[in-house]
Amino acid sequence: MRQEIITQNKLVIKIGSSSITHENGLIDLWKMESLVRQIANIHNSGKKIIVVSSGAIPAGMGKMHLSERPKTIPEKQAAAAVGQSTLMHMYEKFFSEYSITVAQVLLTKEDMYEETRREHCTNALNTLTERNIIPIINENDVVAIDEIKVGDNDTLSAEVCKMISFECLIILSDINGVYDKDPRQNANAIQISEINNVKELDSIDAGDSNSSVGTGGMITKFNAARLLAPSKINMLIVNSQVDHILDRSLDGEDLGTFFHFSNSY
Ligand SMILES: Nc1ncnc2c1ncn2[C@@H]1O[C@H](COP(=O)(O)OP(=O)(O)O)[C@@H](O)[C@H]1O
Numbered sequence: 001m002r003q004e005i006i007t008q009n010k011l012v013i014k015i016g017s018s019s020i021t022h023e024n025g026l027i028d029l030w031k032m033e034s035l036v037r038q039i040a041n042i043h044n045s046g047k048k049i050i051v052v053s054s055g056a057i058p059a060g061m062g063k064m065h066l067s068e069r070p071k072t073i074p075e076k077q078a079a080a081a082v083g084q085s086t087l088m089h090m091y092e093k094f095f096s097e098y099s100i101t102v103a104q105v106l107l108t109k110e111d112m113y114e115e116t117r118r119e120h121c122t123n124a125l126n127t128l129t130e131r132n133i134i135p136i137i138n139e140n141d142v143v144a145i146d147e148i149k150v151g152d153n154d155t156l157s158a159e160v161c162k163m164i165s166f167e168c169l170i171i172l173s174d175i176n177g178v179y180d181k182d183p184r185q186n187a188n189a190i191q192i193s194e195i196n197n198v199k200e201l202d203s204i205d206a207g208d209s210n211s212s213v214g215t216g217g218m219i220t221k222f223n224a225a226r227l228l229a230p231s232k233i234n235m236l237i238v239n240s241q242v243d244h245i246l247d248r249s250l251d252g253e254d255l256g257t258f259f260h261f262s263n264s265y
């Protein structure tokens, strides 16, 4: 079942904040460089890639020397504004080493759910990928206040994957995959290799994030899975810190948790 990923050529890769930042929010250059190199290599192999990257608020937090994640809306907006440009600057720098052009795409909830805007957005993303440019998407946190926010990039990346009919969403996280309960709270938690039906999610204890930079934990990853299942789109959650994680996952190695939805639902 897992082998199906080998033949999938249209991938959305979602990068969680912890996969590219230090706990203090500043960009972790080794982590980002390693992920960019792997993504560039997959891109060179001919697959279509869209990146959804978190990290603007932590990066802004780091650059503004804030000791903790901002709580008020204006502070979050300010941190996102500072951090987003830092994030893109670093992606530009690393991808340009492999002669790959990237494009910043900032989305709001209306772009996902309002028909005309959704269509415009789909056209823009298709044009970029057809021209071999890698779109790097984030929520537009500077203008999206709580009531009009998607709120987390697990959900956003699933919506993007559906919108452009890509085949698989790969979520790069700080954990090896899904466990039957949060392994950071339960030492005896057992990892799950494959989920074949969305109903299986109901019996798993999905908790919130435990890190200073993450949003939503496993709760929002399960939301993403529930969005993808009816469209028969697969999903994979893997630990971004495992050596050569993307290459190995795309070779069909049994890493992380594979949500095999293409034949189910
Ligand atoms: N059942 C579960 N299996 C695995 N991780 C879980 C589970 N429930 C909660 N979590 C938490 O979800 C976290 C990953 O989500 P998050 O903190 O948002 O990080 P990221 O932004 O890197 O995806 C894990 O570090 C873990 O603490």
Ligand SMILES: N[C@@H](CCC(=O)OP(=O)(O)O)C(=O)O
Pocket: 015, 016, 017, 018, 053, 054, 055, 056, 057, 058, 138, 139, 141, 151, 152, 153, 154, 213, 214, 215, 216, 217
């Ligand atoms: N849009 C926010 C990211 C929100 C989010 O979902 O974060 P994460 O749980 O680290 O993927 C930012 O750029 O900081």
